[in-house]
Amino acid sequence: MASFSKTAGRWFHQLGSPKWFYQKSVKWLPWLWISCLALFAFGLYYSLWASPVDYQQGNSVRIMYIHVPTAVLSMVAYLAMAVCAVIGMVWKMKMSFMAMRALAPIGAAFTLICLFTGSLWGIPTWGTWWEWDARMTSELVLLFLYLGFIALHSSFSDRTKADNAAAILAIVGAINIPIIYGSVKWWNTLHQAYSVTKKGAIDPQMQTPLFIMIAAFYVLFIILVIIRLRLEIMNREAKAKWLQQEVGLGQESNAGANG
Amino acid sequence: MFLTLLKRELMLARRNWVAVLIPLFFFVIVVSLFPFAVSPEAEFLQQIAAGVVWVAALLAVLLSLDLFYRGDFQDGSLEQLLIMASPIQVALSKVTAHWLVTGLPLVLISPLLAGLMHLNYAPNGAVEMNHTPIMMLSLLLGTPTMCLLGAIGMSLSLAASRNGMLVAVMILPLYVPILIFGSSVITASLANSGYNAQIAILAAILLFALVLTPYTTGKALKVAVS
Numbered sequence A: 001m002a003s004f005s006k007t008a009g010r011w012f013h014q015l016g017s018p019k020w021f022y023q024k025s026v027k028w029l030p031w032l033w034i035s036c037l038a039l040f041a042f043g044l045y046y047s048l049w050a051s052p053v054d055y056q057q058g059n060s061v062r063i064m065y066i067h068v069p070t071a072v073l074s075m076v077a078y079l080a081m082a083v084c085a086v087i088g089m090v091w092k093m094k095m096s097f098m099a100m101r102a103l104a105p106i107g108a109a110f111t112l113i114c115l116f117t118g119s120l121w122g123i124p125t126w127g128t129w130w131e132w133d134a135r136m137t138s139e140l141v142l143l144f145l146y147l148g149f150i151a152l153h154s155s156f157s158d159r160t161k162a163d164n165a166a167a168i169l170a171i172v173g174a175i176n177i178p179i180i181y182g183s184v185k186w187w188n189t190l191h192q193a194y195s196v197t198k199k200g201a202i203d204p205q206m207q208t209p210l211f212i213m214i215a216a217f218y219v220l221f222i223i224l225v226i227i228r229l230r231l232e233i234m235n236r237e238a239k240a241k242w243l244q245q246e247v248g249l250g251q252e253s254n255a256g257a258n259g
Numbered sequence B: 001m002f003l004t005l006l007k008r009e010l011m012l013a014r015r016n017w018v019a020v021l022i023p024l025f026f027f028v029i030v031v032s033l034f035p036f037a038v039s040p041e042a043e044f045l046q047q048i049a050a051g052v053v054w055v056a057a058l059l060a061v062l063l064s065l066d067l068f069y070r071g072d073f074q075d076g077s078l079e080q081l082l083i084m085a086s087p088i089q090v091a092l093s094k095v096t097a098h099w100l101v102t103g104l105p106l107v108l109i110s111p112l113l114a115g116l117m118h119l120n121y122a123p124n125g126a127v128e129m130n131h132t133p134i135m136m137l138s139l140l141l142g143t144p145t146m147c148l149l150g151a152i153g154m155s156l157s158l159a160a161s162r163n164g165m166l167v168a169v170m171i172l173p174l175y176v177p178i179l180i181f182g183s184s185v186i187t188a189s190l191a192n193s194g195y196n197a198q199i200a201i202l203a204a205i206l207l208f209a210l211v212l213t214p215y216t217t218g219k220a221l222k223v224a225v226s
Helices: A002-015 A018-050 A059-091 A094-126 A134-153 A159-191 A204-236 A241-246 A250-258 B002-015 B017-037 B042-064 B066-074 B077-084 B087-116 B132-157 B164-190 B196-225
Strands: none
Touching: A002 A018, A018 A059, A018 A094, A018 A204, A018 A241, A059 A094, A059 A134, A059 A159, A059 A204, A094 A134, A094 A159, A094 A204, A134 A159, A134 B164, A159 B132, A159 B164, A159 B196, B002 B017, B002 B066, B002 B087, B017 B042, B017 B087, B042 B066, B042 B087, B042 B132, B042 B164, B066 B077, B066 B087, B066 B132, B077 B087, B077 B196, B087 B132, B087 B196, B132 B164, B132 B196, B164 B196
């Protein structure tokens, strides 16, 4: 137990250091890319060719293999953002604010893809590309929350203020998501009995490729977060000596400053 | 302490009474644009009345936030207030004053809008029903929540470089739940069905916001002056 807490403590400490993360993450990226491409190759083959055609929806069911993973990640990203915001507010870790900032555009992009593929899927199956259904509406509101976060964060000239203010907004939004979802669902059942998101048993031949695609998108998501986080570190730590050495700027500027 | 702060806010509002009336004019003007834009037929206006009144009230509350926060932030008195009292007290006094000066008048003037939007219209032969009190009740429960949530967005954007639109972009998504329940109270009343559940949920959201948002607003105000 003692060794566990020691390891956990060290890990926490290391993750809080931009330098440690910047230097280590380069080594993670190739492995992540390999597993991501392998998962996508297998998952795309399985879902686009090897999996059966739906008896009602035909080939359009294959949109699901993009739609569902992006929907999952759009919410996971927001949750991660809110967790980073809490950690940043409580322990004042600068890395967690950087991660929060890095997550926002990725989450927004996944939300947008989810909405886009959802409407593409809606045309052949429901006959409409938009319906004010509970899930769709809350996904749309989620996109607005992301945009509000990005707008707020980018309208400060002072970075510490931007981080703190945006963190508060992320936390408020996270508390609101269940309320928004609940209210939208309730409102919808008031108006129409027709439900488009009825849960039925899903065939294992479709479930397996779906899980593979979810895993592939998860890895892609992690890669994107690491890349953006590295950019964020480069942006914010531009004056740090270790970073200047890392990108090969160190010698001249140091010589200039010292000489 | 809270009462002292509240008195100060109200006195500031009284000295600037024209600015305080503007949201009210805004509310009436926005609603009265709809008959021109959509259709002046009573039957049709009655159907959209609930949504139009609620959205106009949301926007009026949002646009009036500036009055209570911007001035204090710019002349430095916000900093002094936060030294003098706890952030929660400052936040609560501002929200209360904002509601008393903007939210409550919106509720009180809403019967006029109910008339303009033919809310109580009954087709020939049908029994005329009075939906105005229900609309006032929904706004009475909704406007304090609008003030509480808006205060968070306003305080967050105080130190930001651009803000008018920013507050709207941040806070309007959070208004979705009260908008849904608030306007569905009126629609349910029009459809002659029960609306107690919606009223109860509106009240629950108000209590929830009353407990949580002053703390958050206080935090945001401290970030703004830091």
